[in-house]
Amino acid sequence: MSRILLSSLLRSCATHCAAAQCHAQSVLQALLPNVTLETDLLLAYSRLGLLGHARKLFDKMPERNMHSWNIMIASYAQSSMYSDALTVFRAFRRCGLRPDHYTLPPLFKASLGAGEDCVGTVCHCLVIKLGYERYVVVTNSVLEFYLKCGTMSQALCLFPKDNAERDSVTWNLMISGFGRAGLYADAVHCFREMLQHQNRMKVDYMTLPSILSACGREGDLLKVKEVHGFVVRSFGFDADAPTGNALIDSYGKCGCLNYVEKVFRTMGQVNLVTWTTMISCYGMHGKGDESVLLFEKMVDEGFRPNAVTITAILASCSHSGLIDQGKKIFSSMNSDYGFEPTAEHYACMVDLFGRCGCLEEALRLLERMKSSSVTGSMWGALLAGCVMHKNVEIGEVAARHLFQLEPNNPSNYVALCGIYQSRGMVDGFSSVRSKMRGLGLIKTPGCSWINIAGRAHKFYQGDLSHPLAHMIFKIIYEISNIQLMTNGLGLGNLLHDDDTMFVGL
Structure with missing residues (x-):
């Protein structure tokens, strides 16, 4: 079998077995080492998610071309193995090689995932130095890097001034970036500017969830309705699941549960996110019984809840005081759904116990956990319950842990002050206020x-x-x-x- 035929077969491999057979044939027929054939093998293993096999092959290659380096870096980044992607890139640099415009985009993603923003900055310098700014895929990767870093000023400088240089990905990144930064008016303005140039650019399904999320977070019902109208005019009533999910979430945040229910009923396709969002919306509006019924219906229809779904239903039980239902779901997570409770689930249960006045039971739940696993959100939920029920003894325990975990969070001190003030304990109130002044902490003013x-x-x-x-x-x-x-x-x-x-x- 020739190298050309094997390469052709490798490029169409759809199974692990097929790739392994091609690899075996190349060894048996002494066709290796050959950089082209080895690169095709590398690509086949990477596409099948067999990164362990790909890395072994890569490490044994006596000669590597640019394509083989790019395959390893991109495959690790796409599989969220960010540290491995950066390790390969550092080896690439030690070889004195020059990256091309395929090398750099996955590195921005890897630098964010690994928490090594300095690598992203170095890659941006390489983009400028090597003149890759003319490649849209590269500039979009740089733009996404700064937006997710929260550096809006830098992102705005990179946003192309000429509309001809902006594709749908560029617009989507800016809209979602504005929304993530809380600049909702800017997100809406960016969307409207995009629509003005729609003759050269078609608004896709990726844009709509981002702009709906921005409008929903701002609580602007009028803008949510405007975008909903645009969806109906452009795509009809049969919008895809992500757009329908975003509509449900946005109407829920605007307080319009009747619109939420209408969108849910008219959706042609639903997924687990749809059910989870609906459960969360009912819980947000204090309709815990409806959340529990919807959760049961979802399970009956064959959808298996994930950790986010369980958080949503536990939060709904907490807001409505459904302690028995919440305890039942929490205790059956492992046996029914196959995963252990996370910190968010424990925090929901503590909040549920706290709202219902079962503060001792909430404290026992936290004491049964390893001290290193108990987070500030759990103690914060317990402290909030103590404020509600004016419990000084347990409130002091929760506050003491929070002062160690979050020494510069003024909300914890203010909450303990509220408990002392409600019980007329002037000395305790004065002591905490004095401690706040000593630490230079100031209460964050409320906003409406x-x-x-x-x-x-x-x-x-x-x-x-x-x-x-x-x-x-x-x-x-x-x-x-x-x-x-x-x-x-x-x-x-x-x-x-x-x-x-x-x-x-």
Whole structure:
């Protein structure tokens, strides 16, 4: 069998057995070493996910071409084996080789996954030095790197000024990047700009979940409806599952459970994410019984829940106080679904016990765990339950652990202060406040916002920067005073030194 025929067979291999047979034939017929044939073998093993076999072959190759290096780096990056991808790249550099425009894109992904941002910066320098900025796939990889690093200023500098240089991936990256950074208005503006150039670029299904997520997080129902209308006009009612899931999530975050149910009923195809999102939406709106029924229906229809689904149903039980259902699901995770509870599941159970007043049971659950496995979110859930039920003894235990795990988080100190204040324990309250001052911790002010005519108006506690702030607070003052006067109280009697909302009126 010739090398050409074996190479052709390797490029069409669909099974492990076929690749192994081709490898055996190449050895038996003494066709190795041959860099072309070995590279084809490397590619076949990598495509089949047999990276162990691929690495053994790669290490034994007496000669490697650029394609063989690129295969190993890209395969490790695609399989989330980021450290291995960077190790191969470092060996590549030690050989004095020059990367091409196929080498660099997977390295940006690997540097993010391995938490080695400096490698991504080095790769960006190589992109500039070697003149690869004209390759869209390379510039998109650099753009994605900075967006996921949270360096928006750098990402904006890299965003092509000429629309001809932007493809659908570029637009999708910017929209999702703005959303991830909390710049929801910028995400919407970017989407509208993309639509203006739709004659050269078709909006794809990848764009829609990103923009819907941004609108949903902002809580802007009008924008969610606008995007939903665009989906119907462009794709009809038979949108794909990711778009339908994003619509369910966005309407849920906007508080429109009736729209959530309508989208769910009209979806032509659903997946596990659909069920999980629906369960979460019901739980978010305090409809725990509906969440449990939906969870049972999902299992009956053959969908196997994953860790995220279990978190959603446990959180729903917690918000609705369904302690028996939550305990049943939690205790059956291993036997019914084959995986151990994670930190998020334990935190949900602690929150469930805490909301229902079973604080001792919540504490026993945490004490049964290894101390190294107990996270701040678990103790935080217990502390929140203690605030709700004014439990000083267990609240102090939870706070003590949180002060060690999160020494610079002011919320934990404020929560313990709230417990002391509710029980009239002045000494404890003063001691914690003094400790906060000593550490230089300041309570983060509360924030509320409302969307009027497409514009978000934000209000922070004690902040009078809004142009209509005095008029707004004066009306609130009058309404509140009328309500309190009805009960025989004046608002002035209830204000404390820390209440700065009405300063200046």
